[in-house]
Amino acid sequence: MRGCRTRTLPFFLILIISMTAAELPAAPIADYRPALVPFIGEGGKVLAATRRFLRGAEARFLVLDPERFAFREMDSQAVLAAPPAPDGAWRETPFARALARHTSPPFPLQNNGLREAERPVPGFFLTADLCPSGRPLDRVLFAELAALPLKKPLPVALALSGRWVRQHPEDFAWLKGQAAAETIAVTWVNHSLTHPYDPAAPAERNFLLGPGIDFQAEVLGLERLLVEEGLLPSPFFRFPGLVSNQRLVEELASLNLVPVGSNAWLAKGERPRPGSIILVHANGNEPEGIRLLREFFTRQRETFRQRDAVLLPLREAFGQP
Ligand SMILES: [Zn+2]
Numbered sequence: 001m002r003g004c005r006t007r008t009l010p011f012f013l014i015l016i017i018s019m020t021a022a023e024l025p026a027a028p029i030a031d032y033r034p035a036l037v038p039f040i041g042e043g044g045k046v047l048a049a050t051r052r053f054l055r056g057a058e059a060r061f062l063v064l065d066p067e068r069f070a071f072r073e074m075d076s077q078a079v080l081a082a083p084p085a086p087d088g089a090w091r092e093t094p095f096a097r098a099l100a101r102h103t104s105p106p107f108p109l110q111n112n113g114l115r116e117a118e119r120p121v122p123g124f125f126l127t128a129d130l131c132p133s134g135r136p137l138d139r140v141l142f143a144e145l146a147a148l149p150l151k152k153p154l155p156v157a158l159a160l161s162g163r164w165v166r167q168h169p170e171d172f173a174w175l176k177g178q179a180a181a182e183t184i185a186v187t188w189v190n191h192s193l194t195h196p197y198d199p200a201a202p203a204e205r206n207f208l209l210g211p212g213i214d215f216q217a218e219v220l221g222l223e224r225l226l227v228e229e230g231l232l233p234s235p236f237f238r239f240p241g242l243v244s245n246q247r248l249v250e251e252l253a254s255l256n257l258v259p260v261g262s263n264a265w266l267a268k269g270e271r272p273r274p275g276s277i278i279l280v281h282a283n284g285n286e287p288e289g290i291r292l293l294r295e296f297f298t299r300q301r302e303t304f305r306q307r308d309a310v311l312l313p314l315r316e317a318f319g320q321p
Contacts, residue, residue: 027056038085066093069315103253107246113259117275119319128282132163135284137171153185155313159238161195193221207241266292
């Protein structure tokens with residue numbers, strides 16, 4: 001009898017588990033924390049777990065691929081059972097080197113971090129910020145993207161704030177739907193949980209430099225929201241207002257996130273050139289930026305059609321050895 005059960009149960013067990021997994025709501029995320037566990041993954045590649053958390057009762061890690069600048073979620077047992085990376089191996093990876101380059105002095109108050117591609121690239125990087133806003137998502141931007149003579153999904157980096165998600169659950173669901181339908185390929189950039197802003201305060205005491213801000217909670221809170229929504233964060237952060245100082249940048253480095261600025265904030269009159277990180281706001285607060293983006297797309301239409309230039313995912317902006 002016992003032997004019979006061991007032969008027959010696994011099949012039914014698998015069936016039951018797969019049915020239950022499909023029907024149950026996603027398990028809640030808890031205990032979301034930074035980590036740094038470099039290890040040797042498949043093919044001898046150096047990887048590192050940089051976040052740990054509980055998904056229901058299961059211990060999980062977010063594991064960063066330092067060549068693709070992308071996360072995957074892994075069971076903690078698989079990470080902890082892997083051979084540890086040799087001393088210093090993580091620091092020599094393309095990601096760790098890029099992080100060091102973009103978080104070292106000087107520490108300008110405005111626009112610190114990656115502002116354009118580090119190597120010649122045949123295209124542009126589109127970033128759109130979703131700061132808190134009373135207005136709905138500017139869907140015109142996505143209609144413009146979908147109309148481009150370029151192969152889908154179209155890469156776009158969306159700098160997401162948690163407060164915007166809470167204000168616009170339907171727009172957020174629509175964006176997730178666009179990504180799931182592979183109209184767009186979204187790099188979800190962390191733009192902080194609450195995106196504090198005081199219109200009366202000077203930059204040095206505004207945004208995440210305001211009084212009483214818990215920077216780590218702002219960073220990890222937004223990531224946790226993404227993970228709860230079934231999305232993978234990216235290892236990129238855009239400072240609200242593009243405002244930061246040495247303390248914030250060093251804290252960001254310790255959390256293994258690269259700051260991303262822009263050299264082509266369209267509404268400020270900056271014009272894109274190849275390799276530019278273009279900045280617009282998709283939160284309805286900057287129609288002038290969207291208008292200028294439409295003009296830019298119109299000017300580029302023929303180069304896009306000929307594939308002389310394309311839109312590129314943010315990870316391809318990094319390229320120094
Ligand atoms: Zn913002």
